[in-house]
Amino acid sequence: MNRKEFLGKSLSAGILPVMLGGFSVKTFSDSPLVAFLNKAGNEDRVLVLIQLNGGNDGLNTVIPLDQYSKLMAARQNIAIPETKVLSLTGTSATGLHPALAEMRNLYNNGKVSIIQSVGYPNPDYSHFRSTDIWLSASDSNVNENTGWMGRFLDKKYPSYPTGYPNSNYPDPPAIQIGPMVSPAFQGNAVSLGMSITDPTTFYQFVNGTVDTAPATPAGHELTFVRLVAQQTQQYAGSIKAAAIAATNKSTLYPTAGSNTLADQLKIVAQLIAGGLKTRVYMVNLGGFDNHSAQVVSGATELGTHAGLLQKISVAVNAFQNDLELLGIDNRVLGMTFSEFGRRIKSNDSLGTDHGAAAPLFIFGKKVNGGVYGANPFIPTTAGNNDNVPMAFDFRAVYATLLKDWFEVSDTDLTAVLFKQFNRVPFIQTATGVKETMGAGSGVLDNYPNPANTQTTIRFTCNGERVCIKLFDNTGKELMEILNNVYPCGTHELELNTESFKTGMYYYQLQSGNIHKTNTLLISR
Numbered sequence: 397m398n399r400k401e402f403l404g405k406s407l408s409a410g411i412l413p414v415m416l417g418g419f420s421v422k423t424f425s426d427s428p429l430v431a432f433l434n435k436a437g438n439e440d441r442v443l444v445l446i447q448l449n450g451g452n453d454g455l456n457t458v459i460p461l462d463q464y465s466k467l468m469a470a471r472q473n474i475a476i477p478e479t480k481v482l483s484l485t486g487t488s489a490t491g492l493h494p495a496l497a498e499m500r501n502l503y504n505n506g507k508v509s510i511i512q513s514v515g516y517p518n519p520d521y522s523h524f525r526s527t528d529i530w531l532s533a534s535d536s537n538v539n540e541n542t543g544w545m546g547r548f549l550d551k552k553y554p555s556y557p558t559g560y561p562n563s564n565y566p567d568p569p570a571i572q573i574g575p576m577v578s579p580a581f582q583g584n585a586v587s588l589g590m591s592i593t594d595p596t597t598f599y600q601f602v603n604g605t606v607d608t609a610p611a612t613p614a615g616h617e618l619t620f621v622r623l624v625a626q627q628t629q630q631y632a633g634s635i636k637a638a639a640i641a642a643t644n645k646s647t648l649y650p651t652a653g654s655n656t657l658a659d660q661l662k663i664v665a666q667l668i669a670g671g672l673k674t675r676v677y678m679v680n681l682g683g684f685d686n687h688s689a690q691v692v693s694g695a696t697e698l699g700t701h702a703g704l705l706q707k708i709s710v711a712v713n714a715f716q717n718d719l720e721l722l723g724i725d726n727r728v729l730g731m732t733f734s735e736f737g738r739r740i741k742s743n744d745s746l747g748t749d750h751g752a753a754a755p756l757f758i759f760g761k762k763v764n765g766g767v768y769g770a771n772p773f774i775p776t777t778a779g780n781n782d783n784v785p786m787a788f789d790f791r792a793v794y795a796t797l798l799k800d801w802f803e804v805s806d807t808d809l810t811a812v813l814f815k816q817f818n819r820v821p822f823i824q825t826a827t828g829v830k831e832t833m834g835a836g837s838g839v840l841d842n843y844p845n846p847a848n849t850q851t852t853i854r855f856t857c858n859g860e861r862v863c864i865k866l867f868d869n870t871g872k873e874l875m876e877i878l879n880n881v882y883p884c885g886t887h888e889l890e891l892n893t894e895s896f897k898t899g900m901y902y903y904q905l906q907s908g909n910i911h912k913t914n915t916l917l918i919s920r
Contacts, residue, residue: 440727441801442668444677444715445580446657446708448734450684451523453701454754454784455740456691457496458510460771462489470778471742474691490767494697495706498713499757507716508759509822512769513787513913515753517865517873519736523685523750526735531580533791533813543580544794545570545676548804548812550583561631565673567638568631572678573660580678590631595652595659602639638670646718650710657681658711665715669722675802681707684734688745699746708732712759720761729760729801729823733790741778752783752871756793762801762824773915775869775900783871785902787913792817800825818906839912840864840905842891846917849894853877853903859884860908866891866916867902877903893918 456474459481460467468475481491485504492500502508518536520526529536533544542550561567568590570581581588592598644666649658660679667674683704691699712730719725737754753772772784791813798804798812800823810816842853853864864877877891893916901916 442675442677442728443797443801444661444664444679444728444730446712446730446732447578447678447680448684448704448708448732449523449527449680449682450686450734451526451736451738451750452684452704452734452754453686453690453748454513454737454751455772456701456748457493457705458512458755459491459493460489460774461491462771463774466774466776466778469776470740470774470782471748473693473744473746474696474742474748476697480697484767487767490771493702493705495702496709498709502713502716502759503765506765507761507763508757509763509765510755510757510767511788511793511820511822512755512767513753513772513784514733514756514790514793515736515784515786515871516789516791517786517867517871519752519783519786519871521736521750523735528579530733530735530790531578532582533794541582542584543578543582544791544812546581546583546588548798548808550585561634566631567634567673569674570676570678571664571667571674573663574678574680578678581676590635592663595656595663598639598663602636635667635672638667638672641671642666642669642722644669644718645721646714648710648714648717650714655707655711657707658714661711661715662718665718665722665724668719668728669724686738686747687743687749688747690747693746712757716759725761729758729762729797731759731793731797732757737784739780740774740782740784741780749780753786754784758793758822764822764824766822768820768822769911770913773902773913779869782869782900785867785869785904785913786871787904787911788820789817792820792911796820796823818908818911820911821909839886840903840914842903842914842916845915846919847893848918848920850890850892851916852888852890854886854888855905855912856886857882857884857907857910862887862905862907864903864905867904869900869902874901 455467455471456476459476461478461481464478476493480494482494482496482500483491484500490510492503499508503510516529516536520529520536528534528539531543532540534540569588571590571592572578572581573592575591575593577587577591644662646665649662652659657679664677664679681704683700686701689699690701691697715730716725719728733756734754736751738748738751740751742748769787772787775782795809795813795817796819799806799809799819804812839856840853842851844851855862855864859882861879861881863879866874866877868874878889896918898918898920901918902913903916905912
């Protein structure tokens, strides 16, 4: 979707604004996601998406302690002191930025999953285009006009919004806190849900007040228009009823206005507890495009990035605490995501430049806590173009949310995401049995390494389909080495490397729940 189409679709989705506690509300018309989310059997489950705008630096967020010396060599001017990295229960290889203390506690209590090196093949380093790829779930060389959530609901509710709201579906299907409807909610014809622009408007709406207008004829008319806008909003009644029906119980939320992410999540918790049947909420936090002054010189654990991470940590912790006190924490799952990560090597301005893959957090009572995937490989001497290689396609995360949280059928899952993706077992199964990543399978290495004109790749599998792809150090997909079903056991294949230039490459295996990434060095 190009910028003009994006703005056109987003702006056309809104009607008269309504104020909800500082956020104005606009409707998004059509959405396939809504229909699906109201499907019997999963109608009480809620997904909260936290978008980190600007490209979060994953290597200073989730820190590969097992490669700390190489990390320090690559970004000495911004690396977090090893003694200040927060340790995680069950692993000595991975730690968190010191600003993520609350997130670390949630992790240690089994309520956070860390998915390592999430991205997509052939990454685009433009903010707008990469964001569009994440929200549409398209390949990087394809422009899609619909969102990954919107496609499903179009399929299930082809007549929406005609006949909605109704007695069975009285509430908006999706709500975004922000001034514009996310392309993720775009259906084939129109968008879905509502947009709450800021918290102040939300509380004005709930309390029946509006912004003060001048005591003039025009001012009185403006006040009247604002009141009419509130009264004519088709979903205003159900939203106000939900807001009045529940009160936040957590005392961990910071002072209003000091943490915008916490302000947004506080409203989400109130609406869910109040009985609103909306299934998906999107909130956001900006400021992650830190090309310079990402840290404080001489105190790298402080600075702009640290402040942003602390806001995430405090906000998510207060939100999760609120959900528990309200008795609804078993119904809500949350996910953070950013359009891309940053380069391995820092720049000379105490910052980082646009990169490829990065970690994301899944949080909630129903997650299978832990770290999924190995720490990203850090070269001994990182160059300016070296990137964190993708270990998990972000659409594999989406597939897991749709299939394991919202119980989408396999057929509909393929229709929504255009192709099949291996899922990541970060959600508890119905039986409560924790799935694993198949740590004892999928062993992946090659010899000789470094290679000259050929190398042998060795892998094991569980009798499922195996796909191995080769990428260069920027994340560009060079070739699909194999894609076939192999019997259970260990296998080898020869790869001719004569046509490849000297340098570092990555090859990745995916088979069922197994995800493995390794490096291939070519030297002549």
